[in-house]
Amino acid sequence: MKKVLSFLRSMKFGMILLVLVIACSFAGSMIVQQRDAMEYVRRYGEDAAQLILALGLDDVFSAPYFIVLMAALCLNLILCSIVRLPRTMRAKKALISRAETAKTDTPLDEGQAGKLCAFFEKRHYSRYKAGDRIIYFKNSIGFYGSFITHFSFLLILLVGAAAVMTADVRDQTVMPGETLELEGGISIRVDSFQIVDETGLLDYASTLTVSDDIGKTVTREIRVNEPLSFEGYKIYQQTYGTAGAVRIKNLETGVSEDMKLTEACFLTLDGVSGMFYQALYPGYVTDSDGSVTLITSTSGAYTDPVYDIVSVSGGAMTPVLAFPDETLTIGNVSFTMLDPVSYPGLRIKHMNPLVLGLLYATFVLMVAGLYLCFFAAPLAVAADDDGYVILSPKTQTGLMIELEALLKEE
């Protein structure tokens, strides 16, 4: 049992786990992820596809073995951190007592002790006397560097998982002018949506008015990189779409109504004749021979929109291409095609601000831990009349060479 425990908390086990994470990440980046089985057969052939699916390599990062691997890494980090903290404390004390007694290993000539003293003073080492030797000391906080690094890595994994699992995310399309009600009395109104085309680079922006039930209101434009934060909600400009629009008028009663067309549909009053809406195209090009080709790419602005519709009247079906402002009269009903309407797809995320703050704090902690590990390693130099010795948990080749050069200087 003891042996198992000591393996589970060992650095060796940690390194094995890290190699396995690399192997999974490699597979996950080389093999396309989360596609359907046929896609794998098409890309890699039947045998390879079978293997990929059997090993779960089509979705490595959600596969049970990857989750187990991450859990094992957390366990390893917890165990080794628990063991290491008291050891770190002891090491701190041990370094000082070692400095008081350790044998010097580099001789000092007469007069060189002063040089050494000046050098360490310039570098802001603290200094104290222990018997006939002087101990120069620096960076005792550096002892905690690797503990902080490992602990913060553990926290990033745990708090990151908590942040993802506790976030409530939903995607919603909202037409300009419409309002979306959220629980807790918060409402999001899309005032307007625009696609700005900067020579091929498309920027999508929505102007939102968000308010709560006690009268707090914020109006702001959102776009990529600029979500709106409001009372724990974050609202992102995620996607967009373009819908056709039509004004339908009953010529007998004079009643008319505007409708948005987001998918193929049959618009009719009597169930027999009417307009069948198929699609909306963003534009068209006229070839040299006068023939027209529709642009089918739906990304970007709809510069010359064309409606693809079918007029259904008395059993006859006539395909028609119509432009905005054109009117089609079928029986007693007129259909006037209007300018298309672009609308945003919003992503609305609700997150516990405490979890978010904690996550960012762990990020800062990790950078601080690494800084302490690498650039603030604890260091003691004990010097007496005969010589000096450098003591540190880290290799100090740099200081060693620097001191040698210093003492060689005339």
Place this chain on the structure above:
Amino acid sequence: MEILFFAAIVAYFAATMLQSVGAMMDRNKLTRAARAIFIAGFALHTAFTAWRGFAAGRLPLANQFEFASGFSWSAAIMGIVLYARLKQNWVMTVSMPVAFLVLSYAAFQPMEIKELMPALRSTWFALHIGSATFSYASFAIAGGLGARYLAMLKKGHADSETAMKQTDYMTYRLICLGFLLLTVVILSGAIWAEQAWSRWWSWDPKETWALITWILYAIYLHQRMRMKWQGKRMAWFAVIAVVCVLFTFAGVNKLLPGLHSYAV
């Protein structure tokens, strides 16, 4: 103004050649000339980068050309600063070819100035990409130092045990710096991705390869500590790990498109 860029490449090339010959033949005059040319090349490179930043009205790090140029610039300035501190010729022998080779790679990338994509317009842009150039430069120079260590070992440089120790140590220190910066790259990238796309991490190929690189260097740091590995093995490690860095830097964009594919 592209002339500045090509002049910098020529200067880096000339400096690399002179430095190699000077170091091989132990001629101080040659290495001194190499350093002067390299610094002149660096000044041209800096002027080009500044001009490009002004012309584009943003930080010139937005596509593969600019990023490669930034990578080379970081390697050059790191070489110059390290030399100023250590006064060791071999620092230059290694940094010069890194700066030259990466800038030559940049020369093969599309150079025209493009408007910044909306997804890149963020306050995190400078921190994320700026740290990446310095991180890659640290790893690349560390790899170069690893190669130098191996070459010294082969030649049996028994005369300079200190030089070998110093090379080994500098390799380690540069990897420490690169690792710290790569951590900043990954964490700032996560914050940025959450601002832009609402998710901290998407296992996009570029992210995944940055993580692979990060873990690989974490293993380097641990092996050095756990097994007290130093010298030859660690030098090999540093050299081989650079392949991973280069794949993350360039290979992913060409071979594994994803969210970061605008960096092509």
